[in-house]
Amino acid sequence: MSTPEQAGAAVDEQRRDACLTRAAVLKAARRRFSLHGYADVKLRDIAADADVSAALVVKYFGSKEALFAEASSFEGEAAVLLNCPVDRLGEHLVRTLLDYHERTQADPLLRALFTSSRPAGATFRENFERQFVAALSDRLSGPDARLRAELVCAHLLGLGAARLVLRTGEIAAQEPEHLVARTAPLLQSWIDGTA
């Protein structure tokens, strides 16, 4: 028989394991949904990436649709991407996105793109527009702020697609800082409203 303290510790450990496992599955799901169309993403592949069984994924999340819905929030990523004064935001956006690529091999903007044609994708598209595009637009002054915010997002999307998915020669091979130097000034000119 275990003491109440031991039983409590065991429950705590289970909770911690469950939490870590959920986080690992979510991370794997975000990566898969960044690189492939929805129908090409298999639960068993996500499970394998996270080093758990497919049954455990179903136990924790219910279904692929439900896992996708949970993986589709943009809030944390948008907060990090936008966490910079607006006069240096162009550079920060590119550097943060490239750093996210390096760390996770995933891309939140591509996730929105690859899943947008699904019924459940509408939620994600809304999250993306509200949590990122609108939040960026709110920071900009001058005419056409919303359009300029969307052009910045479109450019980041294209950059992620070229680097992570199409892996075109130079964009895939370049050091992040070289890409920052080449692209940030143009993004900043949309942000400032000078382009």
Add this chain to the structure above:
Amino acid sequence: MSTPEQAGAAVDEQRRDACLTRAAVLKAARRRFSLHGYADVKLRDIAADADVSAALVVKYFGSKEALFAEASSFEGEAAVLLNCPVDRLGEHLVRTLLDYHERTQADPLLRALFTSSRPAGATFRENFERQFVAALSDRLSGPDARLRAELVCAHLLGLGAARLVLRTGEIAAQEPEHLVARTAPLLQSWIDGTA
């Protein structure tokens, strides 16, 4: 009994019909492959778009993989996109791509993206790189020509994704010429090597 002339005319007509039907199926396939991941594209949907039976699509093309391979050439589109002196190419690229969107609801760069994770997608990615990215890069002078060409392509890709797939509010709603005015100068500065 038909005369030899009548029989010959009937064969000509059959050939013409077959040619038109093939073209309609290819157009429908290009559109579907521009907007959805490969696994989400169904032969029966392509057939319905082209107003023919799925059996006829199989008869003409053999299989979805074979149809995809045929839909994956980039040559004609790249020739039109690049058919402009280099000092006005930025404007021409954006205008031609947006015109292509209007006419076909499809996008050759998105086709490369959405299919690139498939085994057959490797062919398409190679076509895209050789027929478009390398052809553009060959036109540019100055340092980092290939990287600058890839950045132009990445930007066009992001613009197409925002306009056709994510349909973000302003980019989807704007008149093409307004988008040309906002984006072409930045593309031109990569083309010229001033950015």
